[in-house]
Amino acid sequence: MRRLAPQVLGALVRRYGNFDLSEDAVQEALLAAAVQWPASGLPDNPRGWLITVASRRLLDQLRAESARRRREVTAAALEPGAGELAAPDPGDEEPTARDDTLTLLLLCCHPALSPPSQVALTLRAVGGLTTAQIASAFLVPEPTMAQRISRAKQRIKATADPFRRPAEPERTQRLGVVLDVLYLIFNEGYTATSGPDLHRPELTTEAIRLAREVHRMLPDDGEVAGLLALMLLTDARRPARTRPDGALIPLAEQDRSRWNSGAIADGVRLITAALARAPLGPFQLQAAIAAVHAEATRAEDTDWPQIAALYQMLARISPSPVVTLNRAVAVAMADGPQAGLALLATLDADERMTGHHRLDAVRAHLLEMAGQPAAAQAAYRRAALRTTSLPERRYLQARAARLEP
Amino acid sequence: MKYMLLIYNNPATYQSWTEAARSELFGEVDAIMKELTESGELVGGEGLADASTATTVRVRDGVTAATDGPFAEAKEQLAGYLTVDCESQQRAVEIAARWPDARHFAIEVRAVMQTAGTEA
Numbered sequence: 001m002r003r004l005a006p007q008v009l010g011a012l013v014r015r016y017g018n019f020d021l022s023e024d025a026v027q028e029a030l031l032a033a034a035v036q037w038p039a040s041g042l043p044d045n046p047r048g049w050l051i052t053v054a055s056r057r058l059l060d061q062l063r064a065e066s067a068r069r070r071r072e073v074t075a076a077a078l079e080p081g082a083g084e085l086a087a088p089d090p091g092d093e094e095p096t097a098r099d100d101t102l103t104l105l106l107l108c109c110h111p112a113l114s115p116p117s118q119v120a121l122t123l124r125a126v127g128g129l130t131t132a133q134i135a136s137a138f139l140v141p142e143p144t145m146a147q148r149i150s151r152a153k154q155r156i157k158a159t160a161d162p163f164r165r166p167a168e169p170e171r172t173q174r175l176g177v178v179l180d181v182l183y184l185i186f187n188e189g190y191t192a193t194s195g196p197d198l199h200r201p202e203l204t205t206e207a208i209r210l211a212r213e214v215h216r217m218l219p220d221d222g223e224v225a226g227l228l229a230l231m232l233l234t235d236a237r238r239p240a241r242t243r244p245d246g247a248l249i250p251l252a253e254q255d256r257s258r259w260n261s262g263a264i265a266d267g268v269r270l271i272t273a274a275l276a277r278a279p280l281g282p283f284q285l286q287a288a289i290a291a292v293h294a295e296a297t298r299a300e301d302t303d304w305p306q307i308a309a310l311y312q313m314l315a316r317i318s319p320s321p322v323v324t325l326n327r328a329v330a331v332a333m334a335d336g337p338q339a340g341l342a343l344l345a346t347l348d349a350d351e352r353m354t355g356h357h358r359l360d361a362v363r364a365h366l367l368e369m370a371g372q373p374a375a376a377q378a379a380y381r382r383a384a385l386r387t388t389s390l391p392e393r394r395y396l397q398a399r400a401a402r403l404e405p
Numbered sequence: 406m407k408y409m410l411l412i413y414n415n416p417a418t419y420q421s422w423t424e425a426a427r428s429e430l431f432g433e434v435d436a437i438m439k440e441l442t443e444s445g446e447l448v449g450g451e452g453l454a455d456a457s458t459a460t461t462v463r464v465r466d467g468v469t470a471a472t473d474g475p476f477a478e479a480k481e482q483l484a485g486y487l488t489v490d491c492e493s494q495q496r497a498v499e500i501a502a503r504w505p506d507a508r509h510f511a512i513e514v515r516a517v518m519q520t521a522g523t524e525a
Contacts, residue, residue, distance in 0.1 A: 140490055141448060143442075254524075
């Protein structure tokens with residue numbers, strides 16, 4: 001039923017154009033289904049049933065609005081939908097349904113919204129998560145999240161952007177935002193370690209599910225395949241990345257027999273196929289890097305020259321300080337710590353990295369490799385003071401303590 | 406990213422103001438709280454009872470010593486806090502700058518530690 005929700009919402013918004021009220025109506029229809037279906041049995045066309053019921057609720061809602069609004073809204077929005085209330089033609093149901101889910105995703109990731117709003121709205125409208133679930137996943141009170149979602153809906157209403165599929169080149173750009181939002185959702189869940197964050201792995205599952213759906217809709221898009229592969233290859237490490245108490249285990253020390261081999265096989269297959277036929281993009285390169293890591297049975301078997309070469313390509317098509325940081329590690333592993341440190345030095349003048357703990361953390365690691373324990377210890381300590389992550393602080397403090405003379 | 410805005414002020418100074426001046430200040434606070442609620446940035450916040458009513462607790466060699474008064478003796482005391490979830494530290498500083506106590510005393514903006522983390 002949760003899988004049907006975005007399709008039903010998409011169909012309603014396409015017909016009536018009112019995102020806000022359509023969403024309420026879909027929730028009510030889902031509730032009605034939850035009550036009626038167990039007793040009366042699954043209808044022949046569950047999607048058609050939900051659309052019909054939700055449409056009725058939406059029309060009731062619209063009628064209940066003030067007289068002035070009613071005149072405006074019914075005139076503008078109800079006319080074209082009136083004839084479509086009949087059950088949809090089963091023949092064209094699937095493509096329309098997929099179309100609607102993708103269009104809904106593009107709408108929820110509208111560029112007029114801030115990333116937190118895009119994330120919240122996507123999880124609510126496309127993922128079908130409750131506001132309470134989303135609030136708990138982001139560790140904010142439910143009213144805060146409810147407010148964020150309602151504001152995002154208002155914003156979409158105000159942009160007066162009709163529910164249409166954007167044309168090229170806007171579409172590619174908008175799809176890029178969708179992929180970024182899905183990756184953001186994935187990382188929120190993936191970086192969770194333990195304790196009060198037990199809800200957060202749900203975000204990882206949801207991001208992968210949505211990426212799979214987008215991949216099904218756009219099987220030839222290399223970046224979509226790349227993102228899905230990157231998520232699968234990263235998530236495959238989840239069972240090995242934390243100790244039971246939530247402490248982080250670095251990649252080099254992870255028990256690789258605990259990696260999810262099924263997810264790795266899926267990810268490698270996806271990225272290999274994408275690299276063979278689609279134009280290269282940043283998600284594909286990151287997935288390729290994750291695949292090289294995944295293919296090493298032992299940390300010391302890692303093909304670092306290959307990873308360094310992939311990072312060099314990534315730095316060329318999508319340069320950022322974070323890419324340079326990661327590239328410095330790969331270069332250090334391939335060509336020695338001094339080469340990595342030289343690359344890091346190029347970030348010292350970069351304002352975007354000022355006060356960022358990751359620069360100190362990577363430098364500490366490379367200084368340790370270079371046999372400079374005192375300098376490494378100082379850098380670990382600086383990084384520990386600057387991070388805002390409790391498990392990272394703990395890890396950095398432990399590394400610093402290990403270098404005690 | 407979540408930030409805590411620690412609101413410091415001097416209760417004696419507040420007491421010396423007119424009722425009208427204090428009301429104006431509360432009005433400002435209400436307006437900011439409303440705005441932060443509507444923007445979905447407000448996570449929470451509380452005002453604290455006067456620091457003179459605080460009890461400071463220390464345990465040494467298993468013996469608990471509870472003394473009256475705040476941990477740090479100063480004219481300016483922690484009067485309350487506000488937790489916001491916003492895009493950047495810059496935005497948190499912007500919010501702090503609008504809180505009336507920032508004009509008369511000070512607001513300290515501190516990032517809240519997260520339990521999430523990335524393995525190296």
